[in-house]
Amino acid sequence: MDAELARKDAVRRWFEELRDRLCAAFEELEDRYAGAELAHLPPGRFERRSWKRPGGGGGVMALMRGRVFEKVGVNVSTVHGTLPPGFAREIPGAAEDPSFWASGLSLVAHPRNPYAPPAHLNTRHIRTRKSWFGGAADLNPIYPDPADTERFHRRLKEACDAFDPAWYPRFKRWCDEYFYLPHRKEPRGVGGIFYDDLEGDFDRLFAFTRAVGEAFLEVYPTLVARHMDRPFGEEERRFQLERRGRYVEFNLLFDRGTRFGIMTGGHPDAVLMSLPPLVAWP
Numbered sequence: 001m002d003a004e005l006a007r008k009d010a011v012r013r014w015f016e017e018l019r020d021r022l023c024a025a026f027e028e029l030e031d032r033y034a035g036a037e038l039a040h041l042p043p044g045r046f047e048r049r050s051w052k053r054p055g056g057g058g059g060v061m062a063l064m065r066g067r068v069f070e071k072v073g074v075n076v077s078t079v080h081g082t083l084p085p086g087f088a089r090e091i092p093g094a095a096e097d098p099s100f101w102a103s104g105l106s107l108v109a110h111p112r113n114p115y116a117p118p119a120h121l122n123t124r125h126i127r128t129r130k131s132w133f134g135g136a137a138d139l140n141p142i143y144p145d146p147a148d149t150e151r152f153h154r155r156l157k158e159a160c161d162a163f164d165p166a167w168y169p170r171f172k173r174w175c176d177e178y179f180y181l182p183h184r185k186e187p188r189g190v191g192g193i194f195y196d197d198l199e200g201d202f203d204r205l206f207a208f209t210r211a212v213g214e215a216f217l218e219v220y221p222t223l224v225a226r227h228m229d230r231p232f233g234e235e236e237r238r239f240q241l242e243r244r245g246r247y248v249e250f251n252l253l254f255d256r257g258t259r260f261g262i263m264t265g266g267h268p269d270a271v272l273m274s275l276p277p278l279v280a281w282p
Helices: 003-032 146-161 167-178 202-227 234-253 256-263
Strands: 047-052 057-064 069-082 099-111 119-127 131-139 191-198
Touching (some): 003 099, 003 119, 003 202, 099 256, 119 202, 131 146, 131 167, 146 167, 146 191, 167 191, 191 202
Antiparallel strands (some): 047 057, 057 069, 069 099, 119 131, 131 191
């Protein structure tokens, strides 16, 4: 196996391994639930469905609906082929040669309890004539909790600082700017980090992307566990559905990953997995 194929294989296998560990952590939370409001529901388990892309590659959707998570998806896709001519001009290194290879993990979690924070994780590696990593991890609470926000950001900062102390403030600012709803003049959530087009030493950048995944796996389940058993009523549920609308608006209007998935022929259900199961606009 040549060096490029070995790198592609290593990236794909890491994303699949991280998916499996995330799914196991979320299923464990389902088993640990001890609240009263949702005790009538059985513990959720992930269902997996594979799909193929006509132009090359495919992926596996892992989706769970349970008592802790109303909907959580942890999807991995590895696709290759030729980018549409118009879209190729938007992708670094593809303007002259539209061939591409991409692998990534996408996670979006929508808990049932309004006090348990929704969250998003995406890590990806894309190869055209250029080669780069990108990713994001951000928290989108319905009811922001300062302790949750501090813990989430602190863990991401630790992941960044191990590689470059300048990365966390840079990627935090990028996240705040990217996950902003200009038509609402408000942020989507309480932020995290966002990075893209990160080129350079493959081993170093791959290690950083793994560190981001490990940080999310370590911190996010602990935040859900803090709140998943809390009592809530109809007023909290109403506000939860309203706030979820902000997530829908961003993902359909501005999200790069949504656009990349649609433009490269990804499975629509996998691309739109991020959307919450129920939402309301008052």
